[in-house]
Amino acid sequence: MAHATAKAGLFDCREAWASTIEALAAADERIVVVVNDSVGSSKLGGFQKAFPDRTINVGIAEQVMVGVGAGLANGGRIPFVSAASCFITGRALEQVKADVAYAGFNVKLVGQSSGVAYGELGATHHSIEDFAWLRPLTDIIVITPSDPWETAEAVKWAATHEGPVYLRLSRMPVPALEVPDRVFRVGKAEVMREGRDLAIIACGTTVHLAVAAAELLAQDGVAARVLNMATLNPLDEEALHAAAATGAIVTVEEASVRGGLGGAVAEFTASHRPIPVERMGFPGFMPTGSADWLFAEHGLSAPGIAAAAMRALARR
Template structure:
C-alpha cells in the first residue's frame, strides 16, 4: 500500500531536478496535493496562487508560452471544476503546454463529502479538444505518469486519489502515454479499468478463476484511448466490463463504449458512479455503497457474459 498522491509529488520533484523549465503552481493545497516536495526544493520555481483556480490556469498558460512546463495543481473538484473555461480557452484552444493536476479525485475522498468529491472531471475534460487525460492506477504509475507528462508536449489532465492504494505496478512496469496494457490474460470477458479500480479488477479476476477467465486491461490513458488494444481483446472475449472511480457518463466507460460501438460492438457493462453525487463517509464504505469494489465487478462480469450471443 502506498499513498496515491505521493507518486505525483515525488515524480514532480524528480522532473524538476531533470529539467529547469518545470515549474509548479498551487491553490493553497501544497501539502494535500504533495506539491510541497517540489516547493521546498525549488521555491524560486513555485507559485502559491491562493484559492484562485481560474487565475492559476491563466498564469500557467502564460508561463507555458514563455517556454516553461507548468504543473498547476488543486483538487479535481476545483481544477478542472472551477477552472474549466480557462482550461478550454487558454490551454486547449491555445494548445499551451500546461499540465493540469486534479488531486483527491473520486469518491474515496471520503469525509470531505460531495462538494469535494471530483466525479465529473473526466467527462468534462474529455469533451475538450487537444488535451490528454491520465488516470494512473497506483503510486508507481502516478510517478511515471508525472515524469512522462513533463516530457510530453501539449495539454495534459492528470487525476489521482487521496488515499493509500495497493501497489500493483513497480518502477519497472512499462508505461507510455496513449497505451493500455493487459495485466491479466483471459478469454471469457474483458475488464478495462483505470485508477484504483485496476486493483479491484485484478481481485475480481482472481476470484472468478478458473471458472471464468477474465482479461484485465489497465488503461491509464483515457484520452486518447488505446482503442486498438481494447478491440483486440473484445474480439477474443466477446464481452466487456469497464471500471472507474468516476461518472460512467462520459468517463472511461463512455469512451470504451464509443470505441466498441464504432469498431466491434459487443455486450458491455459499466462499473462506476451512476449519475449521482457522493456523500460523507469512510473511503472504503463509500466505495462499497457506490458499487466500486471487486464484488461489483464480479456481478457485472456474470451479467455481461449472459448477454453474449
C-alpha cells in the same frame, strides 16, 4: 503472458508524485508548480522548500491559476498546475478549455484527490465528472495512474511531452502492482491479465480491484482479460477492438458512469462491435459516506466487479 499481482502494503500515490516532481525540477529549471493554496494537499511542501521561487501560489483562485499556467508556458516554463481535481476541472473548466486545450500550451494539469477521495465532504468535493468534462477536449492527454510506479512514470512522461496533459492523481491508498517487464506507454492499454471470456477495463484506483476480480472469476472457470486503461485521451482503440472480440466488457472507474471510461467504451462498442458493456462507477451525487463506503456501496470491489462480469456474460 502478463499476469499482474498486487504487492502487500498500501501507498498514497501523492508521495510518488511529490518525489518525482522534485527530482525533475532539480534537473530542469523550466519546471514550476502553480497551486491554489494547495501546497499541503498536493504534498508540495518539500518542493516549496527546495524551489520557493518556482512555487507559484496564486491563492484560492482557480481561474487565474490555470490562466497563469498558460502564461508561464508562453514564457518558456513547464508549469505543473496542481489542485484538487474537482476545482481544477470544474471551477476552471473554461480556462482548461480555452487557455490550455484550445491554445495548446505546454501546461500539465494535476488533479489531486480525484474521484471520491474526499468521501464524507460530499459531492462538492467529489471529482467524478472530470472525465466527462475533459474527454471532448481531445487536445489534452488524460492519464489516470493506477499505483505509485505508474504515477511516477506519468509525471516523468508529462514533463518531457510538449503539450497539454491532465494527470488524474489519487490519495486513496492502493497497492503497488507487480507486472512482469512493466513498461509505461501513453495511449496504450496495459494488459494486466490475459483472458478470452470477457474483458475488464479499469483505470486508476480500480485497477487492483479488477485484477483481484479476475482471480475470483478464474476460480469459477471464467478467464477475464484485464486492461489498465491509464490513458483515456487518446483511447487505445486497438486494445478495445481486441477487448470487444471477447464478447463482453466490464468497465470500472472511480468516476461517473456517464461520459468517462465506461462512456468511452460504450461509444466505441456501439460504433464498432455492439456487445454487452457493464459500466461500474458512480451514478451521480451520492449520500454522505467515506470513500471506502462509497466504493462498497457501488460494487467497486473484487466481488462486485466479478458479479458485474457474470451479468455481462449472461447478456452475451
